[in-house]
Amino acid sequence: MRERAVALRREGRSLRQIRDELKVFNNDLLNQLVKGEPPPEWTKRPNAKDDLRRKARELRLQGWTYDRIQAALGCSKSSISLWVRDLPKPEPRYTPEEQQALMREGLARCRAAEHDRRRKSRIAALRDVGELTDRELFMAGVALYWAEGAKSKPYDRRERAIFVNSDAGVIRTYLAWLDLLDVDRERLSFRVLIHESADVAAAHRFWAEVADVDESVFAKPTLKKHNPKTVRKNTGDDYHGCLVVTVARSAHLYNRIEGWWSGIVAQAQARLG
Numbered sequence: 001m002r003e004r005a006v007a008l009r010r011e012g013r014s015l016r017q018i019r020d021e022l023k024v025f026n027n028d029l030l031n032q033l034v035k036g037e038p039p040p041e042w043t044k045r046p047n048a049k050d051d052l053r054r055k056a057r058e059l060r061l062q063g064w065t066y067d068r069i070q071a072a073l074g075c076s077k078s079s080i081s082l083w084v085r086d087l088p089k090p091e092p093r094y095t096p097e098e099q100q101a102l103m104r105e106g107l108a109r110c111r112a113a114e115h116d117r118r119r120k121s122r123i124a125a126l127r128d129v130g131e132l133t134d135r136e137l138f139m140a141g142v143a144l145y146w147a148e149g150a151k152s153k154p155y156d157r158r159e160r161a162i163f164v165n166s167d168a169g170v171i172r173t174y175l176a177w178l179d180l181l182d183v184d185r186e187r188l189s190f191r192v193l194i195h196e197s198a199d200v201a202a203a204h205r206f207w208a209e210v211a212d213v214d215e216s217v218f219a220k221p222t223l224k225k226h227n228p229k230t231v232r233k234n235t236g237d238d239y240h241g242c243l244v245v246t247v248a249r250s251a252h253l254y255n256r257i258e259g260w261w262s263g264i265v266a267q268a269q270a271r272l273g
Contacts, residue, residue: 005033012040049075053083063090134180141177142260144170152254161250161257164193166242168210174245175211187248189219194241196223206240 001022008018015030024030052075059069066077073080094102132140148170150162163174178188190211192203200221208215222244247253 002033005030006037009034009037009040012042014040014043049079052079056080056083057087060084060087060090063093065090137173137177137180139264141174141180142257142264144174144177145257146261148174149257152258159251159254161247161254163245164242166240168206171207171210171243171245178247181253183247183253187250189246189248190217191219191244191246192221192241193244194221194223195226195239197226198239198241202237203240207243211243211245 001024005018005022005024008021013021015034018034019025019030022033024033052073055073056069056075056079059072060080064072066080069075069080069084070077145161145163148163148165150158150160150164152158163171165171165174175188179185190207190213192200192207194200194203200223203221204215204218208218221241
């Protein structure tokens with residue numbers, strides 16, 4: 001019976017045809033009778049990935065990497081590896097030096113694109129502000145002082161308006177706010193707070209231009225001692241330390257600032273319900 005089954009298989013018969021011919025309706029016995037004989041091509045179901053496999057092998061023979069084949073065909077790397085693992089590996093397209101140069105070039109392009117996105121975002125945000133009204137500047141100044149200015153404590157009342165910051169834009173905004181409050185510029189004193197290893201003279205020139213004052217009005221600078229165990233990041237030509245702006249006879253001003261800030265907090269809490 002096996003000889004007959006093998007002969008029929010080699011003639012191109014399917015299992016169903018052999019079963020009907022030999023009257024063998026036990027599938028296990030039928031499979032044993034044709035064991036070792038491959039099924040005819042016409043009985044095989046078409047494999048949806050056969051075309052992908054053929055294309056993957058063609059591309060691999062052209063020297064394509066797994067990544068390029070995956071991007072082109074949309075199949076997984078594991079499938080590609082299975083299909084082409086018997087083929088020789090392609091020669092590297094670039095030398096190690098060329099690969100490093102390409103990586104640096106790609107990184108530079110990414111950074112340039114990201115820088116351009118940030119620039120456009122800042123420009124759009126700048127336009128959102130529009131023209132600043134007196135009330136808007138007033139509110140911004142109150143919040144700015146409460147965030148960055150000196151504050152009295154219940155256990156240590158020091159009712160003086162003292163403002164310290166390292167950002168030129170913040171200092172300019174604060175001074176514009178004081179002008180809005182009609183604080184006489186003659187009441188202002190300036191002092192630079194900076195590391196002892198920095199260029200103090202350059203810092204004085206920088207802050208004098210920011211505050212639109214003469215360098216001669218600066219008080220003696222406060223120098224921070226350098227700790228050799230600390231690695232400082234705030235170094236170089238862009239480091240100018242902090243500017244301390246003190247308003248003389250400012251107890252009344254300070255108490256008003258406290259009141260203004262309390263009003264902002266109360267209104268914000270009311271909005272929260």
